[in-house]
Amino acid sequence: MTKVVTDVTCPFCGTLCDDLEITVSDDGKEIIDCQNACAIGSEKFLHVSKEGRVTRPRKRQPDGSYKEISYDEAIEYTAQMLAKAKKTLWYGWASTSCEAMAIGHKVAEKAGTIVDNCATVCHGSSLLAIQDVGVPSCTLGEIKNRADRIVFWGCNPAHAHPRHMSRYSIFPRGFFTTKGHKGRKIICVDCRYTDTAKCADEFIQIEQGYDYELLDAFRTVARGEPIPDVVGGVPKEKIISAVNTLKEGRFGVIFFGMGLTHTLGRNHNIDIAINLTRDLNDFTKFSIIAMRGHWNVTGSGQVLSWQYGFPYCVDLTRRTHARYNPGETSSVDLLRRKEVDACICIASDIGAHFPIEATRHMAQIPSVCIDPHINLTTEISDVHIPVALVGVEVEGCAYRMDNVPIACRKVIDPPEGMLTDEELLEKVYDRLCDIMGDA
Amino acid sequence: MTKKITVNLITCRTIQQGVAMETGKTSQKYYDAVSIIHMHEDDMKKAGIMANTNVRVTSKDGSIVVKAVRTREDLVPGLAHIPMGPWANAIVSAYTYSTGEPCFKGFDVEIEPAENEKVMGAVELVQTLCYGEERKPPARE
Numbered sequence: 001m002t003k004v005v006t007d008v009t010c011p012f013c014g015t016l017c018d019d020l021e022i023t024v025s026d027d028g029k030e031i032i033d034c035q036n037a038c039a040i041g042s043e044k045f046l047h048v049s050k051e052g053r054v055t056r057p058r059k060r061q062p063d064g065s066y067k068e069i070s071y072d073e074a075i076e077y078t079a080q081m082l083a084k085a086k087k088t089l090w091y092g093w094a095s096t097s098c099e100a101m102a103i104g105h106k107v108a109e110k111a112g113t114i115v116d117n118c119a120t121v122c123h124g125s126s127l128l129a130i131q132d133v134g135v136p137s138c139t140l141g142e143i144k145n146r147a148d149r150i151v152f153w154g155c156n157p158a159h160a161h162p163r164h165m166s167r168y169s170i171f172p173r174g175f176f177t178t179k180g181h182k183g184r185k186i187i188c189v190d191c192r193y194t195d196t197a198k199c200a201d202e203f204i205q206i207e208q209g210y211d212y213e214l215l216d217a218f219r220t221v222a223r224g225e226p227i228p229d230v231v232g233g234v235p236k237e238k239i240i241s242a243v244n245t246l247k248e249g250r251f252g253v254i255f256f257g258m259g260l261t262h263t264l265g266r267n268h269n270i271d272i273a274i275n276l277t278r279d280l281n282d283f284t285k286f287s288i289i290a291m292r293g294h295w296n297v298t299g300s301g302q303v304l305s306w307q308y309g310f311p312y313c314v315d316l317t318r319r320t321h322a323r324y325n326p327g328e329t330s331s332v333d334l335l336r337r338k339e340v341d342a343c344i345c346i347a348s349d350i351g352a353h354f355p356i357e358a359t360r361h362m363a364q365i366p367s368v369c370i371d372p373h374i375n376l377t378t379e380i381s382d383v384h385i386p387v388a389l390v391g392v393e394v395e396g397c398a399y400r401m402d403n404v405p406i407a408c409r410k411v412i413d414p415p416e417g418m419l420t421d422e423e424l425l426e427k428v429y430d431r432l433c434d435i436m437g438d439a
Numbered sequence: 440m441t442k443k444i445t446v447n448l449i450t451c452r453t454i455q456q457g458v459a460m461e462t463g464k465t466s467q468k469y470y471d472a473v474s475i476i477h478m479h480e481d482d483m484k485k486a487g488i489m490a491n492t493n494v495r496v497t498s499k500d501g502s503i504v505v506k507a508v509r510t511r512e513d514l515v516p517g518l519a520h521i522p523m524g525p526w527a528n529a530i531v532s533a534y535t536y537s538t539g540e541p542c543f544k545g546f547d548v549e550i551e552p553a554e555n556e557k558v559m560g561a562v563e564l565v566q567t568l569c570y571g572e573e574r575k576p577p578a579r580e
Contacts, residue, residue, distance in 0.1 A: 012461070025469040039454060043461040121504045124539050156512075191449070192520070193513035206519055208447055209545045244449050258451055261544040266536065292451075313539055329537025351565045352464055355541050356501060357533035364571035364577050376493075376525055379562045383580065423446050438450055 003337070009408040010041040011391025013162045014292035014401035015140075015168075019049055021409045022411045031392075038162035042089055048392050048412070052390065055415045057385045061335020066384070071419055071427075074385045078344070078368050079431035082111035085342035087317055091331045092348030092370075094118035094294030094404035097408065100421035101303040104346065107429045110436065112317045117300035118293070118348055119312040124326060125261040126290045127301065127311050129270035136254070136277050138287040140167075145174035149249030149284075152188045153273065154211060154259015155291045158195035161401075164350070165289075169255065170199055176250075185245050188260060189214070202242060207233035212265045214274040222279045247283040250425050251352065257291040292401035294348075295391070334409045335361045343367040347390075347421070353378030363397055370424065387421050388414035394421070444486040446478075446519045449544040450527035455536075464561055473524035474558045477510035482519065488552050495553040496521070498530040498546055501568075503558045515543070519550065525565050526558075527558070531549045 008020040023046060030049045034042040058066040082088055090113045093101055099422050104402035108115045119127060143150075150169050157164040165171060173180040177415075188200035191208040210232025217231040221243040225231035229236050234305065246252055256275055260269040275289060280286035292298045301311035308314050310324035313331075327333055331350075334340050337360035343350075343362050349361050352375060369381040378384035388394045393414035399405050414420070419427075455472035462468045468484070476496060488494055494507045496519075505526050514520060521527040523543070530548060535541050559567065566574040 012457075014496060040457040040461055043458045047461055047463070060576055060579065062576075064574060120539050121541065121543075128538065156451065159457070160452045189516070191518060192510075195512060205515070208449060258544070262449075262451075263545045264542065265534075266538045266540055326539035327537030328534060330535065332533055333535055333537075333539060336533040337537075349464070352460075352528070352561070353523060354528060355531040355533035356525075356529050356565075356568050358526070358541075359565065362570050363565075366579065373463060374579060376561055376565045378564060380576075382576075432536055 002032055003028070005409065005411050008411055009160055009398065009406055010037055010044070011040045011295045011398070011408055013295055014162045014298060015164045016295055016398060016400040016406050017163050017167060018406055020119055024412050030421070031412055040162060043263070045392060045411070048389055053415065054384070054386045055418050058283045058384060059383050060381070071385070071424070073349055074383050075424070075427045075431055077383050078385070078428050079435055081342050081366050081368065082113070082432055083435045087340050088342040089116065089331055089334055089340040089342065090344045090346065091116045091120070091350060092118065093300040094297035095347035095390065096296065097394070097398065098296070098299045098303050099389045099396050100390065100425060101300055102307070103422055103425040103429065105303070106305055107432060109316050109319070110429065110432055112319050113195050114329055114334065115304065115314045115316060116329070117304070117312050119301060120326070120331050121256070121353060122293050123290050123299065124312055125260055125266040126159070128267035128326060129274060132267070133271055133274050136281065137289055137402065138334040139404055140400065143253050143326070143436045144168045144172050144177070146176050146251040147253050148177060148184050149246050149252030150186045151254040152186070152190070152196050152200070152245070152319065153254055153256045154190060155255055156196045157192070157255070157291065158199065160257070161291060162292065163197070165199060181408070185249065187242055187245065193285045199285040201268060202245070204234055204238060204242060209263050209264060211260050211269045212272055214239070215269070215276055219272065219276050219279050222247065222276070222283070246280055246286075247285055247339045252280065252284060253287045255285070255291050256288070256320025289402055296398040297363050298403060299397065299403055299405075302399050302403065314371055332358045335359070339366055344370065346370040349375045349377050351380055356425045370421065373394045385424060386418065387424055390421060441487050444482055444515050445547055446482060448496070448519050448521065448529065448546055450521050450523050450542070453522045454535050456522040456524060459579045465485050469524075473561075474524045475508045475522065475556045477512070477514060478507050478550070479514045479516045479518065481516040482508065482550070483507060486552065488550070492497040492552065492556055493556055495551050495556060496530060498532070498548045499557045500532045501530040503529040504553050504558050505543050506558060519548070524555050527580055529564065529568060530537060569575045
């Protein structure tokens, strides 16, 4: 008889849907079906049981091929590399549990590495802006139950957070939002007519890269001052009408994404979006939320902040105290300037998602990639250590995009003999202590 | 004579890229979903590019061959889109303006037809760009 595991949390995006139903085989080893998840989430669960998965560490040979090694050998290599290197970059963390992060940071502190997470190429700019001007925010539950004005600015949840719109932002009926979609006004600002824009009541097509100017125009109109006839390719009338729509709401929220953080202006785009939110609070209740990408990138920011006071780009190389200076201690800059002499990539993929100039340096220095599957970083690393998949084969804590912690469940057992992130990192720590002593 | 056009390029997630990433980055599905460039029809005409043929995209930081496709998420003429992944990142600048964040969206690229050139596979691409044509890793002690 198959067994259905209910209330499973999906470890893909920052929406962390926690209503999945997974059917597993009677021996508890194989996933047979996945209900309620989006296309990406179900692929993540169903892919686990497919053939061809690597279950033991691999070490690269001089000819470029990979040879299977034992976990002990891989742990020895990692610990020796950490002990020898002057400055190691430890990047990733966004797809593992908070528990594993805490152990990883213990190792990082001992070895004196730099710890950076995926926010560095994602919402790092948002974190900078939040440190500058603060953030009036709320939870996704409040949005479902109260919000009647929704703005999507430079984000495309239809593709990146597929169930966000049906669970929280557009369609659901809540306590004060009993009419669901009909009771909400949706405004989408984007340079493309995205699939999200197709769900919106009003689509504002902005010229790519003019977000700061348009947000400034929104603020100016909200304060009752005149603006030019066209701003960022958007006619004045459209801006005035949109601002009026926002002011007339009872509870509004701005969701923003990579459209603001990846374009020129970076943190200043977010800065002014937050200030627009503040201005709108003179008329009604307004909040702003970053559409965090990886399922636990928010958790990495949380754990680093509790432990060291900074959410990413944390430099522990001085051992006595943590330093933080994005632009200097950020992964892409460190690699581009060739300032690190070893690299560990955990639960993330430098090879696929960093600009090639940064990836190229990572490929030259001693490196270890800790990831459940083969990805593009494993293929340019000296050692690949596969681990059990958190959220599918291991339980753990993760943070949703609105900073709410949610428990992830274990659905099936990992392949026999495979270590979890936590077990692996503890072993690396023990070995590193042996090598380094009390240093 | 081949024609060249200059457009503004953005890179971002698509749901096809997301699904294929979970299937595996070495899979055919990932290759099909990510080694493409979404273009506006007017731009395609201007450069003499047929839909679903290969094109060469060149920025100041690199050059890459991908397949030109029409998009369901409408673009304006002069704006093109490559899904996030190794092909896009082969031409994205690593310069971060001291923010830590590279400019993944909004940089100029030249696009020209390259019907007879091959689109490299993901692993082949990354290893070639890191280690050169022979894809030989650096020697270790």
